[in-house]
């Protein structure tokens with residue numbers, strides 16, 4: 001972990017209710033987060049998003065257990081829903097893959113951001129509007145006054161994602177959980193959004209959790225990486241040390257990455273093994 005510690009998750013497990021009882025989606029996951037970029041990588045269904053939602057207690061029907069989930073002075077496991085409301089969307093925020101699902105289609109985007117600000121802070125509508133314009137500028141939206149008055153269907157995917165980031169920034173959070181924030185974007189727009197997120201960490205000292213199935217993206221963007229397999233963190237290491245990964249699943253993922261100029265050798269296919277469910281003890 002780099003920098004001051006903001007979050008310390010110990011032995012988090014999450015089970016979803018199913019017909020015959022509960023199904024484990026996350027098992028005994030532990031990690032710490034400083035003012036840094038932490039990637040969580042794994043295949044679909046490995047439990048990545050469940051971790052993000054569990055931290056924000058957005059899973060009312062799931063069973064969440066942990067030794068502790070320390071977020072600065074709080075233990076998120078034990079605080080009341082009322083206290084959680086002050087954390088969720090204010091001190092800890094989430095950005096999702098597709099901003100269109102998070103925005104109301106029949107309201108102007110600027111009004112939605114201002115309203116989010118007014119929910120958290122007592123101020124006049126004019127002040128909320130001014131703050132919204134500032135934030136749109138902070139995420140490099142040119143002509144924020146014009147964008148303020150657009151409806152969600154009038155903005156592109158990349159601009160929509162920046163609007164979501166602007167909405168989140170209004171409350172100056174300490175932790176941001178970004179769940180596949182760029183997977184719906186084309187390559188150039190993806191880089192712009194990643195740059196904005198990168199600056200949030202370096203300029204504002206945010207702790208960023210980047211959930212992704214894209215090992216290459218996380219490897220190039222994050223400081224540290226948790227590799228998830230079947231609900232567990234099987235390996236945790238610095239992004240720069242991924243090529244020295246010890247766990248066979250991580251090694252398999254690395255070997256299965258396509259390479260430009262890699263010739264005509266067929267891509268390796270991951271051949272799953274039961275022993276992969278054994279996590280390594282080594283933690284970055």
Ligand SMILES: Nc1ncnc2c1ncn2[C@@H]1O[C@H](COP(=O)(O)OP(=O)(O)OP(=O)(O)O)[C@@H](O)[C@H]1O
Pocket residue numbers: 016017025042043044045046047048049050051213
């Ligand atoms: N609300 C739910 N009710 C029941 N099971 C769920 C629910 N949400 C997720 N699951 C199950 O929990 C497991 C973990 O899902 P999760 O969405 O956390 O995985 P993920 O790694 O984020 O996958 P993806 O990359 O596809 O989003 C999966 O088996 C999924 O089917």
